[in-house]
Amino acid sequence: MSYQVLARKWRPQTFEEVVGQETVTKTLQNAIKSERIAHAFLFAGIRGVGKTTTARILAKALNCQEGPTPSPCGECVSCREITEVNSIDVLEIDAASNTGVENIRELRESARYGTARDRFKIFIIDEAHMLSNAAFNALLKTLEEPPPHVKFILATTEYAKIPVTIVSRCQQYDFKPIPFLLILERLKLLSQEEGIKISEYSLRALVSVAEGSMRDAQSALDQIIAFSGKQIPDEAVRILLGVVDEKAILSLVDAVLERDARTLVEQVQELVNSGVDPRNFCRKLIHHVRNLMVCRVTGWDERLLNLPDTAKKEILKQSEQFSELDLIRFYDLLNRAENDLRWNSHPWVHLEMTLMKLIELTRLPSLEDVIAQLERGEKIGKSSPKDGSVPSGATGTLFPAAHKSPGSKDKKGSRSVGPPEAEKTKEEETKEEETKEEETKEEETKEEETVSESQVISQLLSAVQTESIRLYSSLQAASRTTLEGGKLLISFPQSEAFHQEEVLRPDHQALLSRLCAKIVGSVPEIEVQLEEPPKEQPDPKDDPRVKTFIETFPGKVIVEKENAD
Numbered sequence: 001m002s003y004q005v006l007a008r009k010w011r012p013q014t015f016e017e018v019v020g021q022e023t024v025t026k027t028l029q030n031a032i033k034s035e036r037i038a039h040a041f042l043f044a045g046i047r048g049v050g051k052t053t054t055a056r057i058l059a060k061a062l063n064c065q066e067g068p069t070p071s072p073c074g075e076c077v078s079c080r081e082i083t084e085v086n087s088i089d090v091l092e093i094d095a096a097s098n099t100g101v102e103n104i105r106e107l108r109e110s111a112r113y114g115t116a117r118d119r120f121k122i123f124i125i126d127e128a129h130m131l132s133n134a135a136f137n138a139l140l141k142t143l144e145e146p147p148p149h150v151k152f153i154l155a156t157t158e159y160a161k162i163p164v165t166i167v168s169r170c171q172q173y174d175f176k177p178i179p180f181l182l183i184l185e186r187l188k189l190l191s192q193e194e195g196i197k198i199s200e201y202s203l204r205a206l207v208s209v210a211e212g213s214m215r216d217a218q219s220a221l222d223q224i225i226a227f228s229g230k231q232i233p234d235e236a237v238r239i240l241l242g243v244v245d246e247k248a249i250l251s252l253v254d255a256v257l258e259r260d261a262r263t264l265v266e267q268v269q270e271l272v273n274s275g276v277d278p279r280n281f282c283r284k285l286i287h288h289v290r291n292l293m294v295c296r297v298t299g300w301d302e303r304l305l306n307l308p309d310t311a312k313k314e315i316l317k318q319s320e321q322f323s324e325l326d327l328i329r330f331y332d333l334l335n336r337a338e339n340d341l342r343w344n345s346h347p348w349v350h351l352e353m354t355l356m357k358l359i360e361l362t363r364l365p366s367l368e369d370v371i372a373q374l375e376r377g378e379k380i381g382k383s384s385p386k387d388g389s390v391p392s393g394a395t396g397t398l399f400p401a402a403h404k405s406p407g408s409k410d411k412k413g414s415r416s417v418g419p420p421e422a423e424k425t426k427e428e429e430t431k432e433e434e435t436k437e438e439e440t441k442e443e444e445t446k447e448e449e450t451v452s453e454s455q456v457i458s459q460l461l462s463a464v465q466t467e468s469i470r471l472y473s474s475l476q477a478a479s480r481t482t483l484e485g486g487k488l489l490i491s492f493p494q495s496e497a498f499h500q501e502e503v504l505r506p507d508h509q510a511l512l513s514r515l516c517a518k519i520v521g522s523v524p525e526i527e528v529q530l531e532e533p534p535k536e537q538p539d540p541k542d543d544p545r546v547k548t549f550i551e552t553f554p555g556k557v558i559v560e561k562e563n564a565d
């Protein structure tokens with residue numbers, strides 16, 4: 001007998017067998033029980049989570065000779081034919097290869113005639129988002145007035161690409177990625193039944209690669225069986241999936257913790273020699289950082305971690321030695337590196353440098369600490385945990401988490417925040433409130449004026465636009481246009497002198513006067529001016545506070561903003 005791929009052989013045949021989609025299957029079964037069956041369904045979710053499978057089971061449920069029933073028999077002709085995908089009344093269309101309008105027209109034609117034998121004529125449209133616009137329009141007509149014997153089941157991995165008009169005519173079902181442990185359980189059962197010898201370690205590696213898709217997990221297993229037969233050594237899985245050894249990750253992170261650059265470089269070299277893919281390795285590191293964070297926050301929780309127990313001790317130990325802030329910084333840096341690795345021509349060098357940066361990062365104080373220090377007017381110091389000295393002018397408590405030496409057990413990793421705000425007296429508060437109220441009132445009246453003024457200006461501009469596009473485009477270059485006390489003031493920056501001259505042309509002046517008279521009811525005085533060149537502003541980078549900041553956090557000033565006070 002020829003080899004049948006696992007995903008097909010193990011395709012669920014009843015609603016109960018569908019893994020990880022209980023909400024969907026229960027709702028469908030209830031609808032059938034209560035005889036409230038929609039005429040069109042939309043199944044949305046990532047690849048390999050049971051959309052087509054559920055569509056076929058639904059078709060069986062509707063057309064089973066004992067149906068419509070929430071538990072199709074699987075034995076009658078209708079059920080059997082649907083399972084074998086050759087039912088005359090259940091038609092599967094792969095929209096990926098039949099995107100055109102003529103396919104949907106054919107479908108509409110065949111929908112018009114009654115069923116050949118079964119209760120319903122059912123159209124399963126896979127990858128429905130691939131249909132062309134014309135095809136969607138043709139489909140819409142049938143969905144608007146469906147013949148009573150016709151049912152549609154649309155499946156898509158890209159819900160956002162389905163037109164709203166279609167979505168609104170379908171009953172929608174969201175298929176979730178399947179939880180790690182459920183896929184693992186299914187693969188264990190499947191390997192037992194198939195006589196496949198595979199370790200827990202390898203199964204977990206397989207499932208983690210599948211990222212919530214049952215079909216991907218089963219295909220990966222197929223691939224490995226093709227490679228090494230039914231006795232699967234861990235080494236084969238590692239090679240085929242490019243699985244990175246958990247040990248390599250752990251010892252690398254240990255090197256970062258101990259700030260041992262030499263070991264780190266040596267370990268990277270080992271990875272290069274063993275042919276590991278740098279990007280894949282980087283992704284693993286990101287997952288590891290995520291797991292360390294989860295451990296810090298929740299402790300060891302298998303449902304959240306998807307990890308074998310084997311590395312439990314080491315992972316817990318590492319998670320205790322980093323602060324949450326460290327981990328967030330690592331995540332940021334690694335995430336960027338993972339992205340860069342796609343284009344970098346020296347990916348391993350890039351990754352190695354990134355790992356070096358991780359070591360440097362653990363030396364950095366937190367942003368909150370630095371701000372608090374600046375506010376107290378203290379000098380900012382960097383940590384130097386190896387020699388254990390305390391930065392000059394700073395007390396030991398300034399950098400509680402960032403300074404801990406490897407092995408210390410600081411559970412919270414909390415950072416000190418700025419000094420408590422001095423308490424205000426009651427009197428001061430009332431005073432402040434009063435001033436605030438006055439200010440708000442003033443602002444309100446001001447705003448009203450500006451609104452009406454700006455309305456007039458925009459009315460004027462659109463009137464100009466219809467009469468002279470040349471003048472209009474020159475006015476667009478103005479930095480300020482105001483209409484106050486019977487005076488229309490138009491200012492241009494120094495760089496736009498050309499446009500100022502344009503506006504000053506007599507014909508343009510005449511046009512402005514005419515339009516103003518029309519809109520405001522009077523001819524204003526028109527002043528067109530060039531702005532004074534701006535005064536030299538002090539460079540904010542010269543501010544000693546900014547200087548210290550840049551020295552502490554290697555970076556550059558991107559946005560310069562004036563302080564409010």
Ligand SMILES: [Zn+2]
Nearest residue numbers: 064073076079
């Ligand atoms: Zn049946």
